[in-house]
Structures are given as C-alpha cells and as structure tokens.
Amino acid sequence: PALYLAQAELRGPDGGVLDRMARRTGALAVQGDAGGLRLGGDPLRLMAVRVTNHERDLPGRFRELVPGGANSVEVHGELLRSTWLDQADELGLPLVVVPRCVGRTNKGNPTPAIAATQRAQDIRLVEHTAHHPSPVLWATEGQTAASQKKRPGLPKVLWTEGLLTDPLDRPVSQHDVPARVQRIDASRPGAPAQDSCLREGCGGAWITEVTWRGPAVPQMWSIMATRTQDALTRGRALGVVIPTPRRSDKADWAPAWAAVAKAAAMPAPDPGPFRASGVVALRGGVPGASVFVEAAGHPTVGTVLDSQGAGSVRVWHDGAARVRMGAASFPVTVESGSWQGWMETSRPVVVDLSAG
Secondary structure, three states: OOOOEEEEEEEOOOOOOEEEEEEEEEEOOOEEEEEEEEOEEEEOOEEEEEEEOOOOOOHHHHHHHHHHHHOOEEEEEEOOOHHHHHHHHHHHOEEEEEOOOOHHHOOOOOHHHHHHHHHHHHHHHHHHHHOOEEEEEOOOOOOOHHHHHOOOOOOOHHHHOHHOOOOOOOOEEOOOOOEEEEEEEEEOOOOOOEEEEOOOHHHHHHHEEEEEOOOOOOOOHHHHHHHHHHOOOOOOOOEEEEEEOOHHHHHHHHHHHHHHHHHHHHHHHOOOOEEEEEEEEEOOOOOOOHHHHHHEEEEEEEEOOOOOOEEEEOOOEEEEEEEOOOOEEEEEEEEEEEEEEEEEEEEEEEEEEOOO
C-alpha cells in the first residue's frame, strides 16, 4: 500500500500545542476466508522464503531470492529490525511473521509462567510492528486441534492470544484463515505431509511449509521442490514457506523453485521504481554525541555518532530540514532516494559538523 505521514497534535484550552507526533504508516486491509487471503480486495498469494535477523541486508538478500520465485519474506520468531520494516514498507514487500517459537510448549507440560511469557513476547512483537503495513500475516505453527486433545495442559491457541491484540487486525493463520498448514519433511521420502489446524473441520486453501531435517545431499533443493509441487496439486495453494538457501546453493535452488512458483501461479514481485527515504550523512562530529534531524511534519529522528564522529540518519522527507548537535544547528535540504530492482539509489546530503 501507499505510505502516509500521519500527524496528530494535542492542544490546550488556549489553543497552544502541548504535544505533537508524526509517524509514517500505511493503509492496510488484509482479509482471510476459505478462498485465501486478500490485500485491499485483491487475492494475495505468497511464496515466502525465511530470512533471519542475522542478515544485514534485507533488500540485497531478497534480490538474490527473486530468481527462485520468491515474492515475500518470512521472519521467524523474533523482533524485526526497524530498518527491515522501513525498507519493506518502501518496497511494498509483504512480510509473513511467525511469533515466538513454540517448541518449548510442544514438549512436556507448559507452565503458566511460560504461557504468560510467550503471550507477553507476542504482544511486544505486535506493538513493534503496529504501525507498519508490510507484515500481512501472522503464521502460527506446531499446534493442532488433535494436539490440544492429547495435551490437556497445553493452553488453547497460546500464541494467537497475544497476536489478537494487533490494532491493524492482520489475519492469524489457522485462526482467521480456515486453512490447513501442510508440513513436508522432504528429507524423509516416504513420510506423508502433516496437516495441522487450530480448529476442527478446517478447509480452504493450504499453506505449505517444506523443510529438510537431514544432512544436505545432492539435488536437495530439487527434491524439496518436487515434493512441494506434488502437494500443491492436491489443494489450493494459499502460500508456500521455504527454508533459507545458502548463497552457494543458488544454481540448484533458483531453477527448482522457479518451476514451483510458475506451476502454482505465484505472482512476481514488483521491481519498482519506488520512493526511498532521504539520507543525511554526518561527518566531523564529536564521537558519541547525539545528533538530531528535524523537519516540518516529520518526527524528530537521530543517531549517536561513532568513534570517528560520523553517522547517518534516514528521514521520510523531501525539502528543508535542520540538523542539531548540542547548541549547534545546520540547515540542510533533504532529497529522497529511489528503489529499482530492490537496489537503492540515494542522494545523501553531507553535513560537516565540525563547521559548527
């Protein structure tokens, strides 16, 4: 969706401004039904590749994944980097977010303390993404209606309760979308796919998650792709979640999964162009000093200078701004950059802080 700068002011009885805030956000409407997901009324079909937070360059990593048919990213069980959220927003890149990993609750009897901790973690994850439009689906995992019957001590819908506090009301898989999650361990050729659902009588489209739980072997990615494509022919594909390929696997991974994406009619991502944030590059400052960038209609943003007295600040703004370091003030003109093919071109304005 398009990005907007939402602004609010709190005024006193005399009309004076008591507080002011501005936040970049987006208009988001995601619905789930038996036919799958819809974003703004249009069908949303996702081929998500898992990317973990140790990756530093989300757009660069996604650019490597596009030849294999990826059109979205899954972030698994952790807080998202704020830079990732901003970049995904600018790129219109959908994110599928898995809440805190639930393995602890699936082994043994979960304690009330563990249940409370996980719920609190999920609420924190929701709050962290509350104003960003790019996360489009909370993907639950590991719990089924059958498992609830086998483990009476397992809290019902444990890791969806916190997700239901989402102010943007993004769907929770298996809760708001009556879909099965179909898990395939491609390292076990004879093992059937495991269907799981949080409620009885699930129907509709499938979310297929493929894994490889054994040592790597030649043609591993081709085997996973073949198993996934076979599974997709037996149901309506809502989406596919794929493990993160190593960069050395690209020659095998990309052609195998591109064929799956084509057969499942997964839409290709939009390469742009898109608007990017403006960049203020800071030089010659005092190491460890706090520097702020102020612009009309934009929340104040800042950074702490590194050991060389340098740093950078990104702002969703075009036009006049002001850089402040202590009592020193520097007028600047910020110009937004652009994204094309998931590569950013920026025109940073350089500020020499030693001149103040």
